[in-house]
Amino acid sequence: METVRLGIVGMGQRTVYHGLLPEVKRCKGMKITALCEIKEDRLKKGLDDYQGELGYDIAGHTDFAEFLAADAADAVYIATPNYTHRDLTEQAVAGGVDVLCEKPMDITVPNCDAMIEAAKKHNKILAIGQQMNYRKRYHKVMELIENGDLGEPTMLSCVEYRGPFKEMKDWVWQKKYSGGAIVEKNCHHYGLLDWWAKGKPTQVYASGGQKKLASVGGHKSELIDNAYVLADYDSGARSLVSICFLSTHGHHFREFTVTGTEGRVWFNNKDGEIIHFENGHKDIKEDFKIDENLRGGMLQDFVDCVRERKEPLMTGEHGRASLLIPVAAQLSLERGQPVDISEVDTRQQ
Numbered sequence: 224m225e226t227v228r229l230g231i232v233g234m235g236q237r238t239v240y241h242g243l244l245p246e247v248k249r250c251k252g253m254k255i256t257a258l259c260e261i262k263e264d265r266l267k268k269g270l271d272d273y274q275g276e277l278g279y280d281i282a283g284h285t286d287f288a289e290f291l292a293a294d295a296a297d298a299v300y301i302a303t304p305n306y307t308h309r310d311l312t313e314q315a316v317a318g319g320v321d322v323l324c325e326k327p328m329d330i331t332v333p334n335c336d337a338m339i340e341a342a343k344k345h346n347k348i349l350a351i352g353q354q355m356n357y358r359k360r361y362h363k364v365m366e367l368i369e370n371g372d373l374g375e376p377t378m379l380s381c382v383e384y385r386g387p388f389k390e391m392k393d394w395v396w397q398k399k400y401s402g403g404a405i406v407e408k409n410c411h412h413y414g415l416l417d418w419w420a421k422g423k424p425t426q427v428y429a430s431g432g433q434k435k436l437a438s439v440g441g442h443k444s445e446l447i448d449n450a451y452v453l454a455d456y457d458s459g460a461r462s463l464v465s466i467c468f469l470s471t472h473g474h475h476f477r478e479f480t481v482t483g484t485e486g487r488v489w490f491n492n493k494d495g496e497i498i499h500f501e502n503g504h505k506d507i508k509e510d511f512k513i514d515e516n517l518r519g520g521m522l523q524d525f526v527d528c529v530r531e532r533k534e535p536l537m538t539g540e541h542g543r544a545s546l547l548i549p550v551a552a553q554l555s556l557e558r559g560q561p562v563d564i565s566e567v568d569t570r571q572q
């Protein structure tokens with residue numbers, strides 16, 4: 224295939240208002256041929272923005288079945304609310320189209336299983352938009368771990384201080400649509416922490432609540448705005464993630480740490496994401512500043528995989544794995560008790 228005909232489904236924050244167009248313009252080997260959005264006004268805005276920037280005509284649809292029937296695309300980027308991911312992915316692969324589905328892969332593990340099965344059955348590519356895993360700097364952290372420079376990864380953390388989700392996401396506030404705040408947001412973080420922990424999660428305990436975000440911009444919210452999630456891994460490692468939506472003045476802070484038996488790394492966004500590394504045993508201290516993306520980033524990787532029929536960096540298996548702790552954490556929040564991962568991991572049942 225010379226040029227991939229790419230369709231985009233969902234003209235919302237991710238694809239229109241969040242600034243995806245620069246990435247689309249950089250991407251080689253594809254042409255945007257169709258957009259699909261159920262809301263007429265957003266479809267119009269999407270078409271205006273994409274056609275205006277790209278300089279060619281793009282088809283518009285308000286119904287995904289119609290979009291597929293028009294045979295306007297070889298591959299599709301699904302960026303719709305979380306609860307729609309399974310249904311749209313199954314329709315797409317059955318319709319002969321490869322899929323890049325946004326994170327979280329879905330809101331339940333059985334739905335992830337069904338998506339993986341459907342892609343396999345129809346021999347279609349299923350990539351998941353865990354874009355953080357494409358950053359080369361995070362692969363540098365893994366390289367230090369693989370080289371043994373940190374010893375055994377033992378204590379991992381992600382601390383975040385941010386504001387609430389955007390008001391325009393009218394579905395995110397109810398758990399039955401988003402899966403909850405931890406599913407919506409922290410699958411990104413577990414895509415990294417689980418990988419660096421070099422183990423499989425075994426047990427999760429989450430403690431959290433809602434202090435001040437019972438409503439956001441007219442939306443009544445069920446979501447927690449403060450929580451800690453503690454997870455154990457079969458490797459003997461443990462991770463701690465803090466979820467904090469309490470910033471109301473636009474401040475955003477996020478810091479990761481990986482502490483091993485011989486050394487540690489840490490980095491945060493206020494510091495330009497410089498990877499600080501120290502190994503007390505060998506008396507080494509080093510900083511790494513790495514900005515590039517692996518495989519050209521999420522979209523370029525997907526397009527290349529569609530053209531060359533190869534496996535994307537972040538597959539359905541990765542998307543499923545990064546959902547296990549968030550789903551168990553949401554359950555733990557409800558129960559006020561630790562949850563064994565086997566309860567949510569269908570493959571252990």
Ligand SMILES: NC(=O)c1ccc[n+]([C@@H]2O[C@H](COP(=O)([O-])OP(=O)(O)OC[C@H]3O[C@@H](n4cnc5c(N)ncnc54)[C@H](O)[C@@H]3O)[C@@H](O)[C@H]2O)c1
Nearest residue numbers: 233234235236237259260261302303304305325326327392
């Ligand atoms: N990777 C990232 O950094 C990142 C960032 C933001 C959002 N996301 C993910 O992207 C997805 C979309 O999030 P968003 O913030 O853009 O939400 P959004 O609500 O702003 O946009 C989603 C759009 O999808 C449309 N839609 C719903 N059902 C549809 C259907 N069946 N067919 C066509 N269109 C449909 C909605 O009308 C809406 O306009 C979510 O899964 C979210 O988690 C990922």
